[in-house]
Amino acid sequence: MPAAVYSELGSQIRLLTDVRFRLLTIVPTVSGLALTILLTQPVRDASPLLVFLASIFGFGVTLGIRIYDVRNSQLYDDLISRARSLEALFGVERGPYMRRSRSLWPIEHDFGLFVVYALVLSAWLIGAVVSLSMAVSKVVAG
Numbered sequence: 772m773p774a775a776v777y778s779e780l781g782s783q784i785r786l787l788t789d790v791r792f793r794l795l796t797i798v799p800t801v802s803g804l805a806l807t808i809l810l811t812q813p814v815r816d817a818s819p820l821l822v823f824l825a826s827i828f829g830f831g832v833t834l835g836i837r838i839y840d841v842r843n844s845q846l847y848d849d850l851i852s853r854a855r856s857l858e859a860l861f862g863v864e865r866g867p868y869m870r871r872s873r874s875l876w877p878i879e880h881d882f883g884l885f886v887v888y889a890l891v892l893s894a895w896l897i898g899a900v901v902s903l904s905m906a907v908s909k910v911v912a913g
């Protein structure tokens with residue numbers, strides 16, 4: 772029974788890791804492409820309000836994905852803890868989850884995720900600010 776649970780824990784850990792890395796490739800790429808299109812001169816000048824609304828939408832979607840990813844991290848950490856407990860029960864001194872090597876710097880996955888999502892969220896906000904300033908300029912210019 773514990774061996775089957777350990778195997779399932781490994782499968783779930785791999786699944787959560789896979790979801791995380793898929794999101795890390797898709798979110799910045801799609802956001803970058805969308806912002807590039809939205810902020811090109813013809814689109815930006817034609818409809819700053821559309822660019823503003825799309826930027827706010829992109830920010831909201833990215834924030835929602837980040838919240839999901841934080842929950843993913845919580846589940847991942849819990850599964851790692853359970854796998855470590857089973858390795859201790861099995862008498863494994865240095866398994867894939869027990870006594871992982873520490874890096875020289877206090878950097879973890881969550882810090883890297885924070886940096887990526889903070890940059891993407893900032894880019895969406897910049898898109899909103901640029902388009903809003905363009906809309907205000909159009910109104911002021913008459």
